[in-house]
Amino acid sequence: MALKFEVLGRFNRARAAQLTLPHYLCQTPLFMPVGTQGTIKGLTKNQLEEIGCQIILGNTYHLALRPTSELIDELGGLHKFMNWPRALLTDSGGFQMVSLLHLADITEKGVTFQSPVDGKPMLLTPEESIQIQNRIGADIIMALDDVVRTTITGPRIEEAMYRTLRWIDRCIAGIYVSEVWLNVICLGGEDKDSFWRVVAQCTAALPEDKPRYVMGVGYPLDIVVCSALGADMYDCVYPTRTARFGTALVPEGVLKLKHQAMANDIRPIDPMCECMVCKNYTRAYIHCLVTKDAMGSQLLSYHNLYYMMKLSRDLHSSIVEGRFPEFVCKFLQTMFPKGDVPEWVCNAMEVAGIDISSCCREMRFDVDKSSTL
Amino acid sequence: MEQRKSPVRGSAAGQLSFPNSDSRSAPHNPQRPARFHLSGPPYLLSSFSGFSPAPVQPASLLPCFFSSLEGISPKTISNIGGLHQMLSLHQHIFAAVPRDSIIALPEHDSTNKYGASFQTPGGRLLIKPAEYVELVSSMKPDFWVTLADEVPAWVSDKRNRTSVDRTLRWLDDCLSLNKTGTTIFGSIVGGSSIEERHRCAQEVAQRNVSGYWIGGFGLGESMDERAALLTAVTDNLPEDMPRHVSGLGLPEEVLQGVAAGIDLFDSTYVYHLTLGGFALTFPLERNKGDNADYQLSDSGGDDMKINLKATIYRKDTSPIVESCNCFTCQNHTKAYLNHLFNVHEMLAQTLLEIHNTHQYLGFFCSIRKAIEEGKFEQFRRNFVESRRECLFAAASSD
Secondary structure, three states: OOOEEEEEEEEOOEEEEEEEOOOOEEEEOEEEEEOOOOOOOOOOHHHHHHHOOOEEEEOHHHHHHOOOHHHHHHOOOHHHHHOOOOEEEEOOOHHHHHHHOOOOEEOOOOEEEEOOOOOOEEEEOHHHHHHHHHHHOOOEOOOOOOOOOOOOOOHHHHHHHHHHHHHHHHHHHOOOOOOOOOEEEEOOOOOHHHHHHHHHHHHHHOOOOOOEEEEOOOOHHHHHHHHHHOOOEEEEOHHHHHHHOOEEEEOOEEEEOOOHHHHHOOOOOOOOOOOHHHHHOOHHHHHHHOOOOHHHHHHHHHHHHHHHHHHHHHHHHHHHOOOHHHHHHHHHHHHOOOOOOOHHHHHHHHHHOOOOOOOOOOOOOOOOOHHHO | OOOOOOOHHHOOOOEEEOOOOOOOOOOOOOEEEOOOEEEOOOOOOHHHOOOOOOOOOOOOEEEEOHHHHOOOOHHHHHHHOOHHHHHOOOOOEEEEOOOEOOOEEEOOOOOOOOOEEEEEOOEEEEEOHHHHHHHHHHHOOOEEEOOOOOOOOOOOHHHHHHHHHHHHHHHHHHHHHOOOOOEEEEEEOOOOOHHHHHHHHHHHHOOOOOEEEEOOOOOOOOHHHHHHHHHHHHOOOOOOOOEEEEOOOOHHHHHHHHHOOOOEEEEOHHHHHHHOOEEEOOOOOOOOOOOOOOOOOOOOOOOOEEEOOOHHHOOOOOOOOOOOOOHHHHHOOHHHHHHHHHOOOHHHHHHHHHHHHHHHHHHHHHHHHHHHOOOHHHHHHHHHHHHHHHHHHHHHOO
16 A cells, blocks of 8 residues: 555645555644553544544554554454554654663664663664564554764764664665655654754755654644644654643643642633533542542543644644634644743744734844754 | 342342432332342532542442531531432432441440431431431432441340340331321341341331331451341241342342342442452453463452552553453543553542443342352352462462
């Protein structure tokens, strides 16, 4: 089956597209919830379908550990194992190793680490990462990358870049993947001003006809900005993780259900939201559940993911229908009613060619944007 | 001992009716067959996680206990419109029961003449009749049970007698405080004393109540002594009024209760099973001589349940029960559930609770059917005997 990426509409750098995958026809921009261990915390597959999830991300590292990629393969792949009829994406496993494991180290061969099961030294090569992912059987799999912290400087970065390219070639050269089909931008830990510039630079340099996936982006504001700059796919644990801390995503920003003020508030989380949670439950009820009962975090996860899916749909349709700037302005006005849109957003939008002067209290013209173009 | 009339009280044709409540937005069908399972514990505990709309059973009774509503005031519950609104379960019937076997066990040592004491996660709570009635009225359940002084089987005779006196006094308090004319079940206690059980039942039977709640069971007494105590109560109660018992959860206990004339049950059986990773598997149509093809002893399972955490299920791509219509069995495999339990994902509990509740409610369905066909005693005998056979087979195969 042909994998296709077809752009259906544009506004400057922003694109709305159709992504054809073996298991599902997706629309971008899209957000992918993270289902670390073969499940999105506490939500059933029916609920995920209801919400409108198109692709779910599975963590190769965790799944390889339990129940192992061999078992998943034997039982027919992750789709069958989870009974998820739509699309799946797996990451390479490298990131988790480096961030979770005490003694992980990266050499030209691959990632060496200590097995968390029995402490034996082990090696994950690019080839093996692909083999593991093939056994898991996702629609989209990722090449192992040489993961470095973006805050470091110096020759290590260049080393990492070239090594990653060599590893991608090893993945392609082996019979494992047919082509590099997706371009991934990995970030983390940097300040917002650098963040948007990196995304802008990458999207300007990458080919138009392939999707751009920015990993680890989950704040709604960040997604809107990145979409304006030309990115198409996102994943993050933020919506579900923040749900477990009692925080709901709303158009105005966030709502902290743990606050005492919520105890007697009989409104839904968001009166305008059409999700099952907002149609059935009050803030007061969720308040008394959060941190005490699993159902509290399930309800909030449901709502938060619904919010993210709706954001994805709105981004797609507003671009296709030629009203993307209006959508962006409305989004910013709702989130920043006093007009205090952060400077980095203003700068990014200027590069994206979107006029948000109606949302900002004052426009700033003194910033040096030459480095981004 | 005389044979209990079975089916008890003609409940085969029995229907429990509840008056329509104006406070609920959706009109509901007031007819419910008697003898259906109340799944405890109170809705707010994690045992009901995932019970939000989708794969929920059709109308069943749910008990709730006020102390689990810590963090939400009666006034707010009232403002929301009561329990049905708050939990968005308009098709369900709610019963307010003073005891919750998981998070609010009666603390008989601290109960005094002013109120009943309960041990909760938030500390010890003393509830007086007036406070109880106020709380119940904010919840607007379909029926509620009067405040009781429940004591376990081993207290002194004097303490036991006091508990009966108190419970009767609080019953009268609740009745007089009940302004809204809601449906009330009178509480009957009496511990492990046949005489006190008689006394309490006779007294309560004279009150103007709509049904009876029998307390003091599931607090450590043995099954053998319970049978006599149950009939000591039910012998004194009018035939045409429903009887509700808390704390009897094991299928054998339920059957014992049914034989003694009990109509409504609530227990934490499903909750505890699920917590342990156990899935109910007993066939709902029991035939003698069904193959004993069960994984016994090694994994802690038996003919009625399996332990989904056991490694034998790692690659088992069959549903928990082949013929089961629940969401979990229709969509997922034992292998997936095994994995979810092993990685401590909360979806495991959700999916398993759905299945276990479904199975358990199915058990009650079978009981009702057996009564309607006049075969209850046989049903009970078959059930108990095949349990014994299985355990015997397990023991002798070692």
